[in-house]
Amino acid sequence: MGQGIEPYRVALIVEDDFEVRGLAAALLEETDLKVVEASSAEEALDYLNRHSEEVAFLFADLRLPCLMNGLDLARTVRLKWPWVRTVLTSGGPLDDEAGDVPRDVRFLPKPWRALEVLMEAERAASQSYRGH
Incomplete structure (x- = not known):
């Protein structure tokens, strides 16, 4: 039998700034989630289309290339994929271009606090045990 990833055990980080993405990845590697990185929304969607059943948490920058x-x-x-806990982040204000954030999506301004990100990831990890 092949060794697969447990369902809903991936944190997908979507950030075009290499250093910020690396910081988020290092932080989320402290959780029970496997970290996958993407530099654009399109790259993230490509991953989700192939592996959505593995993803529990999406942490994405608002402004992407x-x-x-x-x-x-x-x-x-x-x-x-409504079971994927989603958090958006941005260095700028949540302005009119981003006015309609879905109500179950959390927004964390940059610089985000590590504890807040970890708490969101832990919520996603604990939800994933219960399924979607």
């Missing part, structure tokens, strides 16, 4: 921003990604994830 390419066509989709973090809010577009969050909306798509909430529609297609």
Whole structure:
């Protein structure tokens, strides 16, 4: 029997800034979740389309390169994979362009506090044990 990842055990970090993504990854590696990194919403969606059953937590920057921003990604994830706990973050204010954040998506301003991110990840990990 192959060695697979337990269902709903991945934290997907979506951040185009390499240093910030690395910091988030190092932080989330302290949890029970396996960390997967993406630099764009499109890259994250590609991963989700192939491995959505493994993802428990999405931590994404609001401002991302390419066509989709973090809010577009969050909306798509909430529609297609509603069990994925989603947190958006940004160095700027949550302005009009991001006005319609889905109600079950948390927003953490940058610089985020490590404890807040860890608490969200732990909630995702504990939810994943109960299934979606």
